[in-house]
Amino acid sequence: MSDLTASGTVAAPAAGTGGAKLLARARPALLALIVPALLLLFWHLAVKAGMTRLIPSPAEVAEYMVDFAVGGIWDDAFSATLHLHLLASMQRVYGGFALAALVAVPMGLLIGRIPLIAQLFDPFLQLMRPIPVTAWLPLSMILFGLGPRSAFFLVFLGAFYPILLNTVFGVRSVEPRLFEAASMLGCRGNAQFFKVVLPAALPSIFTGLRLGLGLAWFVIVVGEMTGVPQGLGAVIMDGRTLSRTELVICGMIVIGIAGFVSDRLVVMLMNRLLRWSPMHRG
Amino acid sequence: MAELPILDIQGVGKTYTLNDARIEALRDANLTVRKGEFVCLIGASGCGKSTLLRIVAGFEAPTAGSALMWSKPITEPGPDRGMVFQDYGLFPWLTVRENIGFGPASRGLGRDATRDIVERFVALVGLTRFADAYPHQLSGGMKQRVAIARVLANDAEIVLMDEPFGALDAMTRERLQDELLDLWQRTGLTVLFVTHSIEEAIFLADRVVVMEPGPGRIASEHRIDLPRPRDVASPEFNDVRRDLSARLHSHHAKKAA
Numbered sequence: 231m232s233d234l235t236a237s238g239t240v241a242a243p244a245a246g247t248g249g250a251k252l253l254a255r256a257r258p259a260l261l262a263l264i265v266p267a268l269l270l271l272f273w274h275l276a277v278k279a280g281m282t283r284l285i286p287s288p289a290e291v292a293e294y295m296v297d298f299a300v301g302g303i304w305d306d307a308f309s310a311t312l313h314l315h316l317l318a319s320m321q322r323v324y325g326g327f328a329l330a331a332l333v334a335v336p337m338g339l340l341i342g343r344i345p346l347i348a349q350l351f352d353p354f355l356q357l358m359r360p361i362p363v364t365a366w367l368p369l370s371m372i373l374f375g376l377g378p379r380s381a382f383f384l385v386f387l388g389a390f391y392p393i394l395l396n397t398v399f400g401v402r403s404v405e406p407r408l409f410e411a412a413s414m415l416g417c418r419g420n421a422q423f424f425k426v427v428l429p430a431a432l433p434s435i436f437t438g439l440r441l442g443l444g445l446a447w448f449v450i451v452v453g454e455m456t457g458v459p460q461g462l463g464a465v466i467m468d469g470r471t472l473s474r475t476e477l478v479i480c481g482m483i484v485i486g487i488a489g490f491v492s493d494r495l496v497v498m499l500m501n502r503l504l505r506w507s508p509m510h511r512g
Numbered sequence: 513m514a515e516l517p518i519l520d521i522q523g524v525g526k527t528y529t530l531n532d533a534r535i536e537a538l539r540d541a542n543l544t545v546r547k548g549e550f551v552c553l554i555g556a557s558g559c560g561k562s563t564l565l566r567i568v569a570g571f572e573a574p575t576a577g578s579a580l581m582w583s584k585p586i587t588e589p590g591p592d593r594g595m596v597f598q599d600y601g602l603f604p605w606l607t608v609r610e611n612i613g614f615g616p617a618s619r620g621l622g623r624d625a626t627r628d629i630v631e632r633f634v635a636l637v638g639l640t641r642f643a644d645a646y647p648h649q650l651s652g653g654m655k656q657r658v659a660i661a662r663v664l665a666n667d668a669e670i671v672l673m674d675e676p677f678g679a680l681d682a683m684t685r686e687r688l689q690d691e692l693l694d695l696w697q698r699t700g701l702t703v704l705f706v707t708h709s710i711e712e713a714i715f716l717a718d719r720v721v722v723m724e725p726g727p728g729r730i731a732s733e734h735r736i737d738l739p740r741p742r743d744v745a746s747p748e749f750n751d752v753r754r755d756l757s758a759r760l761h762s763h764h765a766k767k768a769a
Contacts, residue, residue, distance in 0.1 A: 410571055411601035415615035415666055416591040425618070429605040506605040506646040 286476045294476040295483065308465070308477060316484060318460040319450050322378060323492075326385025327446045334390050334442075335435060338397025343427060355394070363388040363449050371456065381453030381461070388449035389442035396441065400434025401427055433507055436500045443496055447489035462488075516583065518670060518702050519545035519568065523577030526563050536727035537563045540577070543721060543730060545670070550696055550703045552717035554710065554760070560728020561706045565672050568704060569595045581670070591615055594663025596673040600655040602647040608658050609634060609643045615666030633665040636695070653684035660692070670702040677712070689715060693740070710760065714752050715742055722759060732759060 270288050277287040286294070297303035301310030340347045363384055370387075374380040404427060412418070412426045454463025462481050469477030504510035521543040528535045538560035545551050553561040566572045567579050570589040579586045581593070589595075602611050612633050616626040634643050637657040647655055656676055663671055677685040693716060696703055707713050713720045717736055724731045734756060738748055 405601075407597060407599060407601045408603060410569075410589070410595070411597070411603070412614075412618075413589040414569060414571075414591070414593065414595045415618055415662065417614070417618035418589070421618065425614075426603070429603070432605070504605075506607075506648070508648045 284475055286479070291476050291479050291483075295480050298477070298480050308468075312480075312484065315460055315462050315465050315481075316488060318378075318458075319454065319462040319485075320488065322381050322385055322453065322461065323443075323446045323450050323488075326382045327389045327443050330386045330389035330442060330446075331393055331439060334393035334438070335397050338394045338435075338438075339401055339423070339427060339431070341394075342398040342401025342431070343423070355391075359391050359395075363445075364452050367452060367456075376457030378458055378461075381450065381458055381463070384449050384453040385446045388445040392441035392445060393435070393438040396434045396438025397431060400431030400438075403434070404430040433504055433510065436496070436504065436510075440493060440496050440500075443492050444489065447485060447492065451485065515546060517544040518547045518582060519543070519704070520580040520583065521564070521568070521577070522580070524564070524567060524574045524579055525576030526560070526567065526572065527575045538567075538574075538728045541730050543733075545702060545704060547669075547702055548700050550693075550716055550718045551705065552713035552720045553704065553706045553723060554708060554713045554720055555723030555728075555731075556708065556725055556760075558725035558728060559723035560725070561723050562674055563728060564723075565595075565674055565704060565706050568670075569593055569672050571595075591619060591666045592669045594666060594668030594671050596656070596659045596663060596671060596676045598675045598678050600647070600652075600659050602655055602658055602662075604647050607644050607646055608639055608650070611647070611658050612662045612665045615662055619666070629665050633661040636664070637661040637691070651684070652680050653688055656680065656688060657691070660695070664695070664699070664701075668701075670704060673703065673705045675706055675708065678707075685712075692716070697740075710753055710756055711744060714738070714749065714756065715744055720756065722756070734759075 273285075274288050276282070277285060293303060297305075297309050299310070299312045303309070337351070341351055342348070366384060366387055367380075370380045370383045374383050408426050408430060409422060412422050417425050450461070451463035451466060454461035455467045458464045462485050466478050466481040469475065469481060501510055521541055524538065524541045525536070526538040528537060541560070541564055543551075543564075553564060555561050563572065567574050568581075568586060570586050570593065573587070586593075595601075603614065606614065609630050613626045613630040616629050621629070634640055637660060639654060639657055639661070642650060642654060647658070650658070659676070660671070677688055680688065689712065692703075695701065703716075705713075705716060714736055720734045720736060722731045722734065723729065736752060738752065742749060
């Protein structure tokens with residue numbers, strides 16, 4: 231009897247800590263789900279209560295999402311086309327973003343490091359920067375025609391400035407001490423560019439890349455609103471014209487998820503490349 | 513002394529121009545350092561001791577006189593003069609090993625040669641266990657060991673130290689002073705060491721150079737003949753300290769008068 235109680239008292243806390251551990255691990259995910267779940271609930275109740283007849287319920291949207299992804303429910307023009315639209319948008323987003331990074335990072339390094347280049351470009355870029363990307367839409371349609379090329383250009387433009395500005399900032403805030411350290415160790419002149427400037431500016435460059443990629447997903451909708459047959463922005467515009475709100479919401483959800491996954495990928499790369507930085511351990 | 517000095521500072525002055533105002537940081541400094549000597553520069557802030565060190569490092573050019581190393585004018589920083597900064601100046605994106613290998617790699621040494629040198633100096637400063645750690649994972653004392661190792665690994669003939677132990681706690685400071693002396697005695701280094709601690713200067717130096725501000729200049733030089741290892745609690749040590757302290761204060765009193 232005493233044995234039983236003894237083992238019982240020993241076993242109970244052990245099971246308790248096991249459960250607690252599991253709970254501790256699941257806690258962030260659970261906490262993160264509370265707000266979206268409440269929002270879904272509110273949405274569902276609001277539709278049920280008849281507050282609006284123009285917005286479908288979450289269940290209807292979910293059903294349509296399945297049809298949009300794999301088909302077999304409604305079998306209309308949009309059934310099983312999600313991958314086509316997603317792929318089209320991703321090509322423009324990553325293409326425009328990659329081109330922006332390819333131009334903005336080297337340019338930012340040069341502007342930050344070489345005064346003559348800064349004097350040449352800085353005033354011009356400062357003037358151009360406040361112009362919203364959306365204001366470029368008409369001009370970009372004239373320059374690149376109606377269609378994907380115009381969207382590509384807008385994405386490029388949207389991602390360009392955050393990457394450029396953060397790169398310039400990163401280069402300018404390199405500690406002067408590190409240049410002294412490098413030069414007294416025998417690393418001088420242009421060699422410092424790759425051995426000091428680039429690694430020291432990397433945290434800022436990544437901040438720029440994250441902002442740029444976020445903006446790229448932001449801009450793609452505007453870019454695909456006119457004259458583009460495929461793309462998530464086109465889906466949302468079509469949904470609006472056809473008064474198919476569930477299509478609009480599906481497009482929004484896919485963009486949200488795609489943008490989130492893109493950001494996580496950049497963060498994973500960042501954590502790997504910046505494991506030396508106490509700010510970026512993850 | 514017929515022997516050629518490693519460092520020869522002749523009438524060196526440095527005047528900065530800041531918003532049309534001329535600031536004389538250093539005036540007519542004369543100093544020779546022989547190979548293997550341990551020389552401490554000491555003085556209150558504004559006495560030009562760091563300026564003098566930075567001129568020797570090649571970070572700044574003198575506006576008067578000349579600074580010569582092995583009779584050749586110093587015009588730019590170079591691996592023959594390794595600098596140890598108070599704030600370490602380590603590359604945060606490189607591990608201990610990579611920081612120490614930075615100099616050898618920059619000088620174009622091959623991968624194998626660099627690795628051998630790095631392993632030797634990692635062990636020399638006792639950081640084998642932390643060889644793959646990044647600077648932010650190290651204590652201040654460990655960071656300063658890395659900073660010392662990387663200039664030694666780069667074949668520095670003279671090590672310039674700008675209040676290197678000023679940011680460390682007392683216990684770590686004493687340990688690093690001992691380690692530095694040990695390295696100096698084993699390797700035959702030449703050390704030019706800036707400090708504002710009289711005790712540190714007497715504990716370390718063959719020769720203490722007292723500087724004073726307004727404008728910065730060399731006031732006097734003192735040979736420290738105490739046998740090593742020196743005991744900071746011994747009466748002889750205290751005599752030297754009292755003497756040097758009095759001189760430092762008399763300079764300041766003169767300036768105030």
